[in-house]
Amino acid sequence: MKREVRISGFGGQGIVLAGVVLGRAAAVYEEYNAVQTQSYGPEARGGASRSDVIISDEEIMYPYVREPDYLVAMSQEAYDKYAPEVKEDGLIVYDSTLVEPHRDDDVEHVGVPATKLAEEELGRRIVANMVILGALRELTDLVSEEALKRAVEDAVPPGTEEINVKAVELGARGVRE
Amino acid sequence: MSEKVEFLQGNEACAEGAIAAGCRFFAGYPITPSTEIAERMSERLPEVGGVYVQMEDEIASLAAVIGASWAGVKAMTATAGPGFSLMQEHMGFAAMTETPCVIVNVQRGGPSTGQPTKASQSDVMQARWGSHGDYEIVALSPSTVQEMYDLTIECFNWSERLRVPAVLLADEVVGHMRERVVLREDVEVVDRELPEEGEEIEEPFPLEPDDHVPPMPVFGRGHRVHVTGLTHDERGYPATDDPEVHRKLVRRLCNKVRKRAREIHESVGYDFIERESDLALVAYGGCARTVLEAAEELGATVFRPKVIHPFDADLVRKLLDGYEVLVVEMNLGQYVEMVERALDAECVHLLGHPGGYPPTPERVIKEAERIQG
Incomplete structure (x- = not known):
């Protein structure tokens, strides 16, 4: 098993953190190897943010994502830029509050109103990243729900563990229903 | 607990490796793509009773590290190409004065300010030849986040064993990526050999045997020592006109590293x-x-x-x-x-x-x- 995941959006949405949480869940709380990389410098200015994670049951050598199996898009710009690179049998999970999808082949798309759910159900727009991460996990089974929640608890700012775990659950419920 | 599994950036793992190796002093000037090392050291050192100093530039950074090392403390700095260039003057001073210290270079594209956020391996020769004069250093290059931890420890150990500057020749790829890393508590830690406290040392810098690593008479333990970048005799006093002294000194500075090449490769792997x-x-x-x-x-x-x-x-x-x-x-x-x-x-x-x-x-x-x- 080897999966390439790209999480993308704009600065301030916690894109990098979402990738770190996913990588941590896989590498620390599951028996997988994981490598996380992210955009830096001018590439990361002007609003765009990208966090890549490779998860594998074998050793990961070349560390960069070449053709994502899964794309999470939390902004239109990110969707426009990265959707064409997703494998044909891949999956695109997008924040339907913010993104209008348009890739015209039959690559699977799932829209999750992550920002809206975070705002309306939890009163905190800032946890939309965890909502969509919960949805991605539910759809792909990349890591167990338990592993993901433990990684969330480790990685988020102290005192916000509960709302972030709730956000993960909310995202999972959103795509289950 | 003897080990801890983490998911860290290479730069963060490097800082943890330094702490595990016994580093208690860091002086540096933050620079991409090495900044996370300084950042984490500034958090971690006060927790273990160490000292972190943000310096005015990289020349001063390595100077402070050399000073700390002569005060008997394991010390490190971290930088990237432009800062590594500035440090070359003191790389030579550290080699000449046989000062153990660790310099981390997270390589980025150059020459000059080049590509701050991008990876490179173009300082390989600079690590060895960047300062003037005949000298040798130890340089190790990690390929994984685990090795950012392990080889930082190895850098300290070889630096202490041989009394040379050791360079962790990393790059942006491993510095910035995150991977699983096991932070072990029971790491092998080597400390420099010290003369007996208060001992009167006649010859702190013997010229022979030609691969000899003398014990280090660090300050504050009652030794009288003269430390200089000038060519010095056995007593540590300038002997700049004596060709034989210079030949023997630089031969020993080189041979103490060169003659152990196989041992270092076998031990580091x-x-x-x-x-x-x-x-x-x-x-x-x-x-x-x-x-x-x-x-x-x-x-x-x-x-x-x-x-x-x-x-x-x-x-x-x-x-x-x-x-x-x-x-x-x-x-x-x-x-x-x-x-x-x-x-x-x-x-x-x-x-x-x-x-x-x-x-x-x-x-x-x-x-x-x-x-x-």
């Missing part, structure tokens, strides 16, 4: 994956990750050194003689020159790949197929 093939790939650091993947696909032998300096020509000959050798590095050819000197130069080829990223495995495979005709 290297990857040698032998396959039924006429082709051997050679790579180190972040770039080696690409090459290990390509070699597997090609069914080729692969050599991945972790020790860059001192180079062990005999070891390279023993492992790679008879192969067509392809060296892959993120520069226009540096490590390859040492390989060419060790082997039949006509059998040594280079895929030099500057630009900010390692080549993809596909690019390496294409090059390997080209040289095999």
Whole structure:
């Protein structure tokens, strides 16, 4: 098993953190190897943010994502830029509050109103990243729900563990229903 | 608890390795892509009773590190190309005064300010020859986040054993990526040999034997020692007009490292994956990750050194003689020159790949197929 995941959006949405949480869940709380990389410098200015994670049951050598199996898009710009690179049998999970999808082949798309759910159900727009991460996990089974929640608890700012775990659950419920 | 599993950036793992190795002083001037090392050291050092100083520049940073080391404390700085250039003056001073210290260089594209956020391996020769004069240092190159931890510890240990500056020759690939890392508590830690407290030392800098590492009479323990960058005799006093003293001094400074080349390689380790093939790939650091993947696909032998300096020509000959050798590095050819000197130069080829990223495995495979005709 080897999966390439790209999480993308704009600065301030916690894109990098979402990738770190996913990588941590896989590498620390599951028996997988994981490598996380992210955009830096001018590439990361002007609003765009990208966090890549490779998860594998074998050793990961070349560390960069070449053709994502899964794309999470939390902004239109990110969707426009990265959707064409997703494998044909891949999956695109997008924040339907913010993104209008348009890739015209039959690559699977799932829209999750992550920002809206975070705002309306939890009163905190800032946890939309965890909502969509919960949805991605539910759809792909990349890591167990338990592993993901433990990684969330480790990685988020102290005192916000509960709302972030709730956000993960909310995202999972959103795509289950 | 004897170990802790974490998911960290290479730079963060480097800082943890330094703490585990006993580093209690850091002076630095933050610079991309090494900044996370300074950041984490500024958090961690006060927790373990150490000192963190943000300096006015990189020249002063290494000066402070050398001072701390003579005060008896294990010390480190971290930088990238532009700062490494500024540190060269004091690299030479540390070599001449036999000061153990660790310099981390998370390489980025150059020359000059170059590519701040991108990876490179173009400081390989600078690490060895960047300062003037005859000297040797130890330089280690990590390929994984775990090795950012492990080889930082090795840098401290070899620096303490040999009383030389040791360079962790990292790159942006491993500095910035996150991976699983096991932070062990029971690491082997080497401390410099000290003379007995208060002992009157007649000859703190003996000229012989020619690979000798003398005990270090650090300040504050009752020794009277003169420490100078000038050519000095056994007593540590300037002897700049005596050719024999200079010859013996620099020979010892070099030989204490050169004569231990094999010992360092064996102790730090290297990857040698032998396959039924006429082709051997050679790579180190972040770039080696690409090459290990390509070699597997090609069914080729692969050599991945972790020790860059001192180079062990005999070891390279023993492992790679008879192969067509392809060296892959993120520069226009540096490590390859040492390989060419060790082997039949006509059998040594280079895929030099500057630009900010390692080549993809596909690019390496294409090059390997080209040289095999």
